[in-house]
């Protein structure tokens with residue numbers, strides 16, 4: 014096992030880096046023996062302040078934080094960006110180290126998907142609409158890797174971002190259905206100063222695209238304002254929000270849905286709660302965002 018000391022003498026803790034399953038299991042078992050609670054933060058790397066907020070939450074709530082960096086091939090469709098997904102390992106490890114997490118798990122693809130791999134987790138219900146329709150197989154890949162990481166790290170709590178709202182529903186459904194003894198914690202979406210949700214994919218955006226990408230956030234704001242002013246008709250809300258996209262020719266709206274926040278089923282009227290979920294293609298980059306309406 015490679016133990017990496019930080020260069021700074023006052024660093025909060027030494028970050029241990031595990032690259033295979035047995036190193037991860039041994040490190041977590043040792044922490045357990047010391048009576049420590051375990052927090053897990055699954056990521057695909059290219060870390061930004063959104064990811065770091067999850068690590069901070071785990072550091073606050075758990076004694077031992079495991080951050081995983083794994084660009085999971087099974088959640089990418091054949092025409093998606095697996096090959097060109099940003100990979101910034103050195104900077105990622107520096108960020109993880111700075112926040113004082115105890116362990117980074119950085120496996121090769123072949124470590125988690127051995128050649129004979131033949132088992133996948135299929136979640137129905139909340140995995141089916143929206144992203145499920147647009148990205149067939151995506152949540153099958155997500156659920157499979159998340160369950161593997163849950164099995165390997167056996168955390169008390171696992172940290173996810175609201176940015177991927179549907180993913181949090183899928184993970185919660187899987188945890189409940191499979192009786193996993195894990196608390197799923199969902200942290201708020203971290204945004205750029207102008208409101209764009211932070212995403213590892215934002216680096217793909219050219220300057221004009223970056224400007225127009227703000228339409229996603231603006232439309233959510235618009236929905237929130239209309240809701241605050243008393244509008245409860247879901248179609249009216251959606252229609253008003255969609256109008257903003259007419260002024261953004263580089264943004265191709267895939268869906269904008271006002272939906273039940275638990276099932277993601279379409280709703281006609283917002284009673285007390287709803288989620289606005291939006292996905293759009295900005296140039297070659299696909300972005301998602303969401304906002305919870307609560308009265």
Ligand code: AMP
Pocket residue numbers: 055056057058062063064066067172173174175176177200201202203204210211212213
């Ligand atoms: P990813 O590396 O994109 O798979 O994301 C890893 C985790 O970070 C997921 O739980 C995401 O929901 C979360 N995350 C990504 N972007 C943000 C953000 N802007 N704010 C909060 N959490 C985020």
